[in-house]
Amino acid sequence: MSSLSIHTKYRMPSGYEIPALGYGVYQTPAAECAEVVGHALKNGYRHVDSAVAYRNEQPSAEGMKSSGISRDELFFTTKIPPKDMTYENSKQHIENTLKVTGFDYVDLYLLHSPYGGKENRIGAWKALVEGVEAGKIRSIGVSNYGVHHLDELEAYIKETDSSQGPQKGGVISINQVELHPWLARKDIVDWCKARGVLLEAYCPIVRATKNDDPLLAPLAKKYGKTPSQILIRWSLQMVNERAKIEVDQY
Numbered sequence: 001m002s003s004l005s006i007h008t009k010y011r012m013p014s015g016y017e018i019p020a021l022g023y024g025v026y027q028t029p030a031a032e033c034a035e036v037v038g039h040a041l042k043n044g045y046r047h048v049d050s051a052v053a054y055r056n057e058q059p060s061a062e063g064m065k066s067s068g069i070s071r072d073e074l075f076f077t078t079k080i081p082p083k084d085m086t087y088e089n090s091k092q093h094i095e096n097t098l099k100v101t102g103f104d105y106v107d108l109y110l111l112h113s114p115y116g117g118k119e120n121r122i123g124a125w126k127a128l129v130e131g132v133e134a135g136k137i138r139s140i141g142v143s144n145y146g147v148h149h150l151d152e153l154e155a156y157i158k159e160t161d162s163s164q165g166p167q168k169g170g171v172i173s174i175n176q177v178e179l180h181p182w183l184a185r186k187d188i189v190d191w192c193k194a195r196g197v198l199l200e201a202y203c204p205i206v207r208a209t210k211n212d213d214p215l216l217a218p219l220a221k222k223y224g225k226t227p228s229q230i231l232i233r234w235s236l237q238m239v240n241e242r243a244k245i246e247v248d249q250y
């Protein structure tokens, strides 16, 4: 059995590390967000998954900064909102994220959803690539991208790399999608695995709606774990083994 802990990290195609377990703040009210992020960090998390659309980038960062943990041990993700998938709007969001968080850089900036049509999807991606070139973002990726969106982006990247030079089209480090045993997304997982793009599972515990499932409940009993623990282990073991590196520095 492979060893996994809250300290496990993966190496992304960008070259940077990402803590395997992230603390998501979707639907976390801004007024409570700094406090709950602080609790998550005290309990060993180092990775916070926010988004412009969640309206809690600022308190997420506040909770991270007031934890006393050094910035280089922390990992902050945010996302370009689906309704703002254009080059110009994305540029503005990157600037605004740095302003409201007070961070010098964002660890991972994702396109939240493949909205807006091809031109705008590519435009938003270009803004992320420029953010990396300017040192404002370390790694970039997408979310809710199906295979046809991934193909479209890969074609753009290949064309740009060959006409403008290596990495000018950007490097896809992550695709964040809903992923669990009832939505295993084999086509997307295979696409990403074949290229070394890491998968980030959202709704990994299916919002606790499957706890009494006739396959899951007996497994939880057999292993003496909660259904949520079994599901998180499924996510962790299923896809990204190849990129795992052991880091036990805290």
Ligand SMILES: NC(=O)c1ccc[n+]([C@@H]2O[C@H](COP(=O)([O-])OP(=O)(O)OC[C@H]3O[C@@H](n4cnc5c(N)ncnc54)[C@H](OP(=O)(O)O)[C@@H]3O)[C@@H](O)[C@H]2O)c1
Pocket (backbone or CB within 6 Å): 023, 024, 025, 026, 027, 049, 050, 112, 143, 144, 176, 177, 201, 202, 203, 204, 205, 206, 207, 208, 226, 228
């Ligand atoms: N990129 C995207 O489009 C996207 C979409 C959705 C989510 N996400 C990310 O993924 C993260 C996780 O997704 P999610 O929160 O929607 O789904 P989830 O992780 O599957 O479910 C978490 C929810 O399950 C409930 N729950 C019930 N029993 C639980 C238990 N024993 N342990 C833990 N939670 C339990 C809690 O609800 P209560 O709080 O009501 O107790 C908790 O908020 C989000 O915070 C966000 O960062 C991304």
